Amino acid sequence: MIRVGINGYGTIGKRVADAVAAQDDMELVGVAKTRPNFEAETAVSKGYPLYAAIEERLPLFEDAGIDVAGGVEDLVEASDVVVDACPSGIGAENKSMYDEYDTPALYQGGEDADLVDVSFNARSNFAEAEGADHVRVVSCNTTGLSRLLAPLQEEYGVKKARVTLVRRGGDPGQTGRGPINDILPNPVTLPSHHGPDVNTIFPDLNIDTLGMKVPATLMHTHSVNVQLEAVPTAEEVRELLGAESRLFLVPEKYAIDGAGKLKEFAMDHGRPRADIWENCIWDQSISMEDDDLYLFQAIHQESDVVPENVDAIRAVLGAADREESMTRTDDAMGVGF
Numbered sequence: 001m002i003r004v005g006i007n008g009y010g011t012i013g014k015r016v017a018d019a020v021a022a023q024d025d026m027e028l029v030g031v032a033k034t035r036p037n038f039e040a041e042t043a044v045s046k047g048y049p050l051y052a053a054i055e056e057r058l059p060l061f062e063d064a065g066i067d068v069a070g071g072v073e074d075l076v077e078a079s080d081v082v083v084d085a086c087p088s089g090i091g092a093e094n095k096s097m098y099d100e101y102d103t104p105a106l107y108q109g110g111e112d113a114d115l116v117d118v119s120f121n122a123r124s125n126f127a128e129a130e131g132a133d134h135v136r137v138v139s140c141n142t143t144g145l146s147r148l149l150a151p152l153q154e155e156y157g158v159k160k161a162r163v164t165l166v167r168r169g170g171d172p173g174q175t176g177r178g179p180i181n182d183i184l185p186n187p188v189t190l191p192s193h194h195g196p197d198v199n200t201i202f203p204d205l206n207i208d209t210l211g212m213k214v215p216a217t218l219m220h221t222h223s224v225n226v227q228l229e230a231v232p233t234a235e236e237v238r239e240l241l242g243a244e245s246r247l248f249l250v251p252e253k254y255a256i257d258g259a260g261k262l263k264e265f266a267m268d269h270g271r272p273r274a275d276i277w278e279n280c281i282w283d284q285s286i287s288m289e290d291d292d293l294y295l296f297q298a299i300h301q302e303s304d305v306v307p308e309n310v311d312a313i314r315a316v317l318g319a320a321d322r323e324e325s326m327t328r329t330d331d332a333m334g335v336g337f
């Protein structure tokens, strides 16, 4: 069994914890939090051992009547690998602690690419993470782009990708985020971080990305144009993308017109937290104009990186190859509609 610790039990960390607990080759050693809030209560009610991320705060948990298994260093020491899902920048501060205990660590997309040995997307570069000590699972949007570009690059070759990312302003629980009545170029300069981030996975891929932020919390939406080397029909592209386990082609007959109905669809399917782990590509948006492919896809920012974190655990430990790991992860989590 692979012993996994999760440091940072927020939006991403709690989802990765559930996904790890669902794998039959992994054991969740525990999760680390800084304070005894509702998420601490939930972790305890799920039977996840709770560790204090800041050891001086141990008494706060005791005062709140929450049992704590130890401090974060105990968690790191007891784990074969740690998933760091702390807020952006805290992962970098934690790196020396992971090194001290010789525990490989996975970081999230909010950390800089130069913090790590390898930036990771399971479909695109699984094997590169094998044996690495520090791996970054790229951001939700970059994960969505990498999953899409990998089969296109392999099958047809990519001359150039141009993507406009319409980004949700904040997650549903982030009550302090905005905008609340505006549409922002964000960043106003080009490129957004997503293009350079895609290049951490595909170094030679020619890609420009532009970002915007809008007053929405449910999902991001991408307007994608990929100029291809070989020229398939739109139907051939549909078949290629439809065969990928983490790409969901939203059928026209479902009459799903946006993120609201996608989330409703996920809830109808009994998805935990209404999570959508797959890229949602509108089937009827897939179009070819000469050598240009166009499509729209929606990305659930809170959950698409979760299966990628599970695969990265196996990758760093050399516990499985790409296909075996992705299949195990998907089967255990129920990825695929």
Ligand SMILES: NC(=O)C1=CN([C@@H]2O[C@H](COP(=O)(O)OP(=O)(O)OC[C@H]3O[C@@H](n4cnc5c(N)ncnc54)[C@H](OP(=O)(O)O)[C@@H]3O)[C@@H](O)[C@H]2O)C=CC1
Residues within 6 Å of the ligand: 007, 008, 009, 010, 011, 012, 013, 032, 033, 034, 035, 037, 039, 053, 054, 085, 086, 087, 088, 089, 090, 108, 109, 110, 111, 138, 139, 140, 171, 301, 302, 305
């Ligand atoms: N949310 C998203 O859409 C996505 C986020 N990411 C990336 O994932 C990472 C985490 O983001 P997200 O889950 O949204 O962030 P959250 O703020 O939701 O969760 C992080 C949690 O870490 C805890 N924390 C804070 N400081 C520490 C610390 N020193 N040690 C341990 N835990 C700490 C906080 O909980 P508490 O203080 O209560 O313990 C907080 O809730 C970032 O790099 C982000 O860029 C990637 C893809 C999508």
Ligand SMILES: O=C(OP(=O)(O)O)[C@H](O)COP(=O)(O)O
Residues within 6 Å of the ligand: 109, 110, 139, 140, 141, 142, 167, 169, 194, 301
């Ligand atoms: O990784 C994400 O988005 P990103 O790919 O646009 O950076 C997450 O949705 C977090 O984005 P945020 O930095 O707006 O919180």
